[in-house]
Amino acid sequence: MPLPDLFIERFRAIYPDDADTLLETFERPRRVSFRINPLKTDTDTALKQLDEEGLEPEPVAWYPYAFSVEAKMRDTLTHSRLFDRGDIYIQSLSSMLAPLILGPRPGETVLDLTAAPGGKSLMMAAMMQNEGWLSVVEPGKDRFFRLKANLERGGATIAHHYMADGRGVGNKCPAMFDRVLLDAPCSTEAKFKTYAPQTYAFWSERKIKEMAKLQYRLMESAIKSLKPGGKLLYATCSFAPEENEAVVDKALHKHPEIHVEPIEIPIENIHPGVTQWKKKRFNLNLSKAVRILPTESMDGFFLCLLKKV
Structure with missing residues (x-):
């Protein structure tokens, strides 16, 4: 069963030069x-x-x-x-890149705002050598207990678990964290498989817009929770600019204290962040964001590193 026509049309608009090759990666297991x-x-x-x-x-x-x-x-x-x-x-390789780019260090105070199932939280605890404070937040009951179990089995002794809505964390914990990871809920476009229609059965532009609203509120919370001088990594497994560059662009307009930082990663399947989508133009610094292109071994991913100056 083919992917939705509208998804393919949008995908070609985002990656006009490589679309055919990239679309082939949706046809086989990674x-x-x-x-x-x-x-x-x-x-x-x-x-x-x-x-x-x-x-x-x-x-x-x-x-x-x-x-x-x-x-x-x-x-x-x-x-x-x-x-x-x-x-x-x-854990997907693209997902592993997020903690590596954020770079939490031993002794720091770190927040994983939407943490389940816990792979990135566990990786950050290891990078911190179990020294410091790692707050992990997840609102859904089932996902929260899966997160907690994964971190306990993995030996993350610095993890503190909170079953809470991430949108409220910024007001409860203002300027508390050295680093914040926001791998936001999204339309999961990068996980689509042509041989598994259930992966895209509920996809629509309406869902993209709904996700973007949630993502921006989480972004606001993440920015509020970040210390001056701290770093925030925003990530999604969506290709949609509405869920990626547009969310960050809106935050940059509202928060002049937030700057986009360059990202250096040792892989070749990358594309810079887009600075225009349809009739909407974004902050030119969003070209410093990174889009991971899907391959036989990596999922698509969006990564943008921000610093509160």
Whole structure:
């Protein structure tokens, strides 16, 4: 079953030069990526145990804890002893980039505003070497307890869990955090699969607009919660400019204290943020944002690093 015609039309408008090649990536399963958790084990030990379970992971060049296996090995990976113990965490490579760009350090106060299921929170706890304070927020009951269980199994002792609406955090915790991660709820366009119609069954431009309203309110909360001099990373797994550059552009207009920071990542499948969509022109600094292009091993992703000056 083909992807929605309107989605394809919009996608071609965003990526006019590469659309055909990029659209092909929606037709086949991607490799399964995972991260070895240094809070629980070391790389050599983990790789030896994975080998004993019949897995032959391939290393990811830009992050020493990241590996991938063929899509058909997902079940073997999820039923491995390492997965059960929290020694590894299955996570998309694009998602791993978010904590690396935000760069939390030991001793800092960090907020993950929409944290479930917890992969990025757990990764940040490891980067912080379990030193400091990590607030993780999730409003949905089922997702909250899944988040809590993942972080506890993964050994994130600095994580403090809050079942709360992220839109209210900024007013409750003004200027409290050194770094804030907002991987916002979105229309999940990057997870569409032509062979799985359920992945795009409820997609529409109306949903994009609804998501954009929620994303902006979360952005406002994130900005309020950030200390002067602090950094905020905004991310989505959507291609829609309304959910990405437009949300940040609106925040830049309202908050002159927020500046866009350049992002440097060691991968080639990237595209700069767009500065115009249809008749709407955005702040030119949004070209510093990064759009991860989908490949056989990576999902599409949007990343924008902001600093409160």
